[in-house]
Amino acid sequence: MDLGLLSLFFGSFLASTILPGGVEGLLYYQVNHGHIGFWPLFIVATVGNTLGGWTTWWVGALLRKGLRGTRIESWFSLSPKAISRVKRYGPSTLLFSWLPIIGDPLCVAAGYLSLRFWTCALAIFIGKALRYLVLLWFLYQ
Numbered sequence: 706m707d708l709g710l711l712s713l714f715f716g717s718f719l720a721s722t723i724l725p726g727g728v729e730g731l732l733y734y735q736v737n738h739g740h741i742g743f744w745p746l747f748i749v750a751t752v753g754n755t756l757g758g759w760t761t762w763w764v765g766a767l768l769r770k771g772l773r774g775t776r777i778e779s780w781f782s783l784s785p786k787a788i789s790r791v792k793r794y795g796p797s798t799l800l801f802s803w804l805p806i807i808g809d810p811l812c813v814a815a816g817y818l819s820l821r822f823w824t825c826a827l828a829i830f831i832g833k834a835l836r837y838l839v840l841l842w843f844l845y846q
Contacts, residue, residue, distance in 0.1 A: 709739045713746065714753040721757025721812075721833075722764075727805065728754075729840065736844045747841055751834045758802050758812050758829040765816025787814040796820050799828035803836040 713735065716728040728750060735741050787810035791798050799815055802808040815825045 707741060709735050709741055710745060710749045714749050717750045717753035718757040718760075721754045721802075721809065722760050732840065733844060736841070743841055743845060747834075747837050750837045750841075751830070754803070754833045754837070755826075755830045758799070758808075758833060759822075759826055761809050761812035762816040762822065762825055762829070765813035766819065766822075767816075768813070769817045769819060784810050784814075787811050788818065791815050791818055791820070796824045796828045799825050800832040800835075802829045803832050 713728060713731055716731050720727050732746060732750065735746055787807065791811060791814040796815065798811050802812050812825075812829065816822075
């Protein structure tokens with residue numbers, strides 16, 4: 706696998722789990738200086754970011770099962786606001802899991818509330834795929 710794609714995969718995965726920030730700069734660089742096409746960038750960024758969101762959902766599920774009060778809880782914010790949003794709107798809130806600051810807490814809250822994983826996984830995938838389609842479309846203009 707190309708080093709650019711590998712770094713994009715890990716960057717997009719980590720940006721959706723424990724690291725603050727995003728991979729927009731890396732995508733911008735790849736579009737303007739790399740020799741990788743639209744679709745490989747889209748697929749790798751979407752898969753990495755989606756797997757990160759799924760991992761964050763599982764962290765929420767683990768917190769529910771007894772990891773509350775451990776160090777891992779401080780890495781993933783589980784805010785009352787996120788819990789109330791996810792309770793109110795269900796898995797559809799995870800269409801917004803790509804948003805900075807609130808996306809990761811939504812995934813954690815969904816796992817913590819034991820919402821059906823595959824329904825949540827689909828919503829996470831759709832939200833993140835749409836994000837990268839739009840972002841890459843703008844970058845290629």
